[in-house]
Amino acid sequence: MALLEIQNLTVEFQTASGLFRAVDNVSLTCDRGEILSIVGESGSGKSVSMLALMGLLPWTAKITADRLAFDGKDLIGLSPRQRRNIIGKDMAMIFQEPMSSLNPCFTVGFQLGETLRIHMGMNRAQRRERSIELLKLVGIPAPEERLSNFPHQMSGGMSQRVMIAMALACNPKLLIADEPTTALDVTIQAQILDLLVRLQKENGMALVLITHDMGVVAETAHRVQVQYAGQKVEEQPVGQLFADPHHPYTAALLAALPERAVAGEKLPSIAGVVPGQHDRPTGCLFAPRCAFVQPDCHQGARRQGRELGEALCNYPLVKGVPLDHPAFAVKEGA
Template identity: 70%
Template sequence: MSAPLLSIRNLSVTFATGRGPFKAVDGVDLDVDPGELVAIVGESGSGKSVAMLAVMGLLPWTAKVTADRLTFDGRDLLALSPRERRKIIGRDLAMIFQEPMSSLNPCFTVGFQIREAMAAHLDLSRAQRQARAVELLELVGIPEPERRLRAFPHQLSGGMSQRVMIAMALACKPKLIIADEPTTALDVTIQAQILDLLLRLQRESGVGLVLITHDMGVVAETAQRVCVHYAGQQVEMQATAGLFRDPHHPYTAALLAALPERAHGRLLPSIPGVVPGLADRPKGCLFSPRCRFATERCRTVPPPRQGAELGFALCHTPLVDGAPQRKEIAA
């Protein structure tokens, strides 16, 4: 069995704030194999993006990143110097950000920004970089690529800007792409086009893909495995089919119950309350104030990590066939 392309164990990210330290990511584990598509889902504020920005080395100086293991393609990312990390980021490991209009530099043309990555990482002449940029825009479905390369970001639509971001991510033929909610700012029809494009390119090139998304429908159709995050913690990780058939963490079950196709009444079920912040984090399970299965132990004792047969659920009483396993309380 080959080693995973990306391997993370016990990743934590703590920010220094005026009110004390805040742990935005707490004990996340993740392996991604070459060519695999792994989805990360969860509410806003669950630490999905922060965890992946930590992998990319793009967090501000106020963030403290720790991990038992954080390796990419066999290299320890935490042990690399900034110069060594820059040789990997953008070439072998690329990221597509949420907001293309704020991720593209408004002062430079699209062509300059695509060619810049190639100039930094690939041994290509100016003419070869230009030809590759044209090829990339054609690949992502942008008409008149030569003219679009001369355009500035404000001259492009949101959907076209996102296609440019995908082209930039593909420029150096990376081994792994992290797509951070790549359709957030787009209308529904353009969202479908961008996702179809990204998934087609992933299948054709064999690149690994970590897809951060809120869209469980996309997850069901595309991902091999799903990681569910809540309040900075990874609360469940399962193969996609198993997660949709039998979720083991109450939060995962509540997310799936809110899908329109699973709703049985006129109103969609909702999860009461909000994700805890810095000042209101529970003493025990972070989901306990919102969980209908919570016991007194859940409210006072941090939950254990279950085994693979229970989806690595971070829960005292994981669900099986929709019912909590109360015997775990006495364990």
């Protein structure tokens, strides 16, 4: 049984101009010890779905799901108190902006120790010992001194290491990392990713890595879920996804990687932007930007089977060629 199992999660926000659907019937599973990467542009609902799982969305968010199971327990029926016993302990999360994610008024030691006291009931001496151990684990030099530091005395990379230490405090079964390297320098990015992968292996925990960086995905993930405008459009193991993307959006994302560009030619990009609240198309949401769009795409998009990466597309690509596509079918026949 999967550690994390989400079925048809929908998140809607009440805004001044009506309901905005940030996450649209997204299903997701993550096994123990697996690294699942959720990829998509800004506004694809990848962070929101994980924040919904953690229960961190503001009250204006309306969350519905057929199933929101973690470690065999359905989170939907739980009281807020029961849910708080899980988050921060068995399920932890780190965020995009490490500098602003730590409370500026409290020391590192206080913020680390707080989790240990609440979930593990450790006394002062135990907390101190475990905090030092955790800071060592995430590669912070002189951890004893760091404990009395305030966040403004640390760099971004250091702050993110502290955030990771805090998340790992109670040996979680699942760690959700929401673009953990986006706000950091390139050299630090690699260090933090290596750290996350190493800790994931050592602790055998599951890792959900939210990112928009396909390079990060290629280096770290086992399995990839691609999201677009709040919908899951494709899901495949990482190697297969890079070798044979089935959804035109995935293919376009991969084609836009600088590493894949042909020297001397213009870098390919996807024209247009992710639709927002007011320009949401009917039918397939990617249709306005799709190179293979057909009239019936504006009516709706079919979910393909497992063998085609569960692509949400009427004409899924196989080896770069859209299946059953009229334009291509004519060529084959001729």
